[in-house]
Amino acid sequence: MTSTLPVRTEPPMALTPPAAEPVATPVGGPARSGWREATLTRAKEIESLAEWIRAGATERPPGCEVLLDAIRAHLAAARGAALRRGRGGAPIERARTNLDAAEALLLDIAPPWYLLGTIPSVLGHAQRHLIPTDPRRRQIERVAQALGITNSQQRVTSEERLVIVARERGSIAAVLRAASSAAHRELVRLRSFRNVVVATTVVLATLVVAVAVAGFVRPEMVPLCFAPEDGGQAIVVCPTRQSAPFPAAARSADASLAQNIDLATAGTVRPYDALLILVIGLIAAAVAAAAAVRGIRGSSERYGVPVALALLKLPTGALTAFLGLLLMRGQFVPGLSALDTSAQILAWALVFGYAQQLFTRLVDQQGHAVLDSVRGANTAPVTPP
Numbered sequence: 053m054t055s056t057l058p059v060r061t062e063p064p065m066a067l068t069p070p071a072a073e074p075v076a077t078p079v080g081g082p083a084r085s086g087w088r089e090a091t092l093t094r095a096k097e098i099e100s101l102a103e104w105i106r107a108g109a110t111e112r113p114p115g116c117e118v119l120l121d122a123i124r125a126h127l128a129a130a131r132g133a134a135l136r137r138g139r140g141g142a143p144i145e146r147a148r149t150n151l152d153a154a155e156a157l158l159l160d161i162a163p164p165w166y167l168l169g170t171i172p173s174v175l176g177h178a179q180r181h182l183i184p185t186d187p188r189r190r191q192i193e194r195v196a197q198a199l200g201i202t203n204s205q206q207r208v209t210s211e212e213r214l215v216i217v218a219r220e221r222g223s224i225a226a227v228l229r230a231a232s233s234a235a236h237r238e239l240v241r242l243r244s245f246r247n248v249v250v251a252t253t254v255v256l257a258t259l260v261v262a263v264a265v266a267g268f269v270r271p272e273m274v275p276l277c278f279a280p281e282d283g284g285q286a287i288v289v290c291p292t293r294q295s296a297p298f299p300a301a302a303r304s305a306d307a308s309l310a311q312n313i314d315l316a317t318a319g320t321v322r323p324y325d326a327l328l329i330l331v332i333g334l335i336a337a338a339v340a341a342a343a344a345v346r347g348i349r350g351s352s353e354r355y356g357v358p359v360a361l362a363l364l365k366l367p368t369g370a371l372t373a374f375l376g377l378l379l380m381r382g383q384f385v386p387g388l389s390a391l392d393t394s395a396q397i398l399a400w401a402l403v404f405g406y407a408q409q410l411f412t413r414l415v416d417q418q419g420h421a422v423l424d425s426v427r428g429a430n431t432a433p434v435t436p437p
Contacts (some may be wrong), residue, residue, distance in 0.1 A: 079092050079093060079096045080092045080095075080096075080131060080134075080135065087134075087144055087147070088134040088135070088147075089134075091130055091131070091133070091134040091147040091148075091151065092131060092134050092135075094130075094151050095127045095130050095131050095134075095151065095154075098123065098127060098151065098154050098155055098158060099123075099124070099127050101158060102120060102123050102124075102154075102158055102161070105158070105161060105162055105163065105166065106120060106161075108163075116161050119157050119160055119161050120161065122153075122154075122157055123154045123157050123158060126150040126151070126153045126154035126157070127150070127151075127154050129146060129147075129150040130146070130147045130150040130151050130154070132146075133146040133147040133150070134147050141243055145236075145240075148236060148239075149236060152229065152232035152233070152236065153229070155228065155232070156225050156226075156228050156229040156232070157225075159221065159224055159225040159228060160221065160222075160225050164214040164215075164217050164218040164221075165214060167217045167218075167221060167224060168199070168213055168214065168217045170224075171192075171195065171196055171199060171201060171217065171224070172196075172201060174192055174224055174227055174228050174231070175192050175193065175196045175201070175202075177228065177231040177232070177235075178192050178193075178227050178228075178230070178231045179193075180231070180235075181231045181232075181234040181235045181238065182230065182231055182234055186230075188223075188226065188227045188230045188231075189227070189231075191223050191227060192223070192224065192227040195216065195217075195220050195223070195224065198216055199213050199216055199217070200213075235426075238425055238426045239426065241422060241425070241426075242357065242422055242423070242425075242426050245357065245418070245419065245422045246356065246357050246360050249357070249360040249361060249364055249415065249419070250360050252364060253360065253363050253364045253366075253367060256364070256367035256368055256371060257366075257367040259367070259371060260330055260334075260367045260370045260371060263326060263330065263371070263374060264326060264327045264330055266326075267323065267324075267325065267326025267327060268323040268324065268326070268327060269323075271321045271322060271323045271325060271326070272317065272318045272321055274326070274378065275290065275317050275318075275321040275325070276290065276291055276325055276326060276329055276374070276377045276378065276381060276397065277289060277290040277291075277317050277320060277321055277325075277381070278380075278381060278391045278392075278397070279313050279316075279317070280391070280392050284299065285297040285298065285299065286298060286299070286313065286316075287316075288313065288316040288317050288320045289391060289392065289393060289394060289396075289397065290317075290320050290321050290322065290325055290394065290397070291322075291325045291328050291329055291394055291397045291398060291401075292322050292324065292325055292328060292394060293320050293321075293322055293394070294320065294393070294394060295316045295317075295319065295320040298316060326374065328398075329373050329374050329377060329397075329398075329401045330370040330371075330373065330374055331370070332373060332398055332401040332402055332405060333369045333370040333371070333372060333373025333374065333401055333402075333404060333405030333408075334366050334367070334369055334370040334373075334405065335369075335402075335405065336369050336373065336401075336402045336403075336404075336405030336406040336408075337365045337366050337367075337368060337369020337370065337372075337405050337406070337408050338365070338366060338369070339406065340365055340369065340405075340406050340408065340409045341362045341365040341366070344362070344365075344409070344416065345362075357419050357422070357423060358419070360419075361412070361415060361416055361419045364412055364415060365408055365409070365412050368408040368411060368412055369405040369406070369408040370405065371408075372404050372405060372407055372408045372411070373401040373402070373404040373405040374401075375404075376400065376401070376403075376404030376407070377397065377400060377401060377404065380400065
């Protein structure tokens, strides 16, 4: 049966606009870096949960409004750190610690049924960042066992679970805050290690530049040249040039010929000899860094420790190539004190540049140990291949 609607004959009444619905607070951004975007997203999530809990809570715990104001203050500080211009560790510290504090306060005002749903997350967070003997970790493990989460054989009713989490509300929030603080300290150690590696790289790179400039301005000051002798004749061999044969001072009866090697060296050495050795050592170190990529494990942290470790090899290789040839010129290595050709000098520079791996490998191991400590308290450091 079809129904018909009555036709309106009187003039229509003026329509009143509907009541304005509350507009959601925007997330903010876009920001200039990944941690800033993550901070804005998490701040909006915690703010929405706090408002949702406030609107739906029938029985609020004492001091709920005070804690809600504190959550808003922490979120405002985190957003301000994410949107403020500036670099360095201070904005990251401010954003991360305020978000952790807001999340812990959220559990203090949450209803028991919401708190019950966060127990697995809090337990995993504690087991990831707190050592097994930590009393706070043991506390949350006892709570999870009493709730039947870690012990499937234990039967607990829903009402009993709500009573347990309501009784342990303070300890649950305290465990979350302790695990977040431990995770924060791990990141502080990681950033401190990264800063040390970067500072060392900058210092070594400055030394490489200084050596290159000194070698270009005064090439005869520290010449990387050798003077092999053969049949009473000697020649000066430098990285890019070699001199004509001249009588060796040790075989000559004329004492004035003792200055022949110094004069021949000064006339043979070139301003770009030291620069060439440094570049060859840097190239060898770059090859070593590329070969070490197979042992580098990626990290979810945004501090770039593997990249800093790889960059450390470059100036180290340049300096080891220069210092290695300097030791050979000073007859520190028996049997290799007089190289015969320029090609041999360049080949040994390549070897010494790659040999920086013997020194930087210890730094690589320490870097992997620091990264493993960030992944969790139960993770044992793994020695890279």
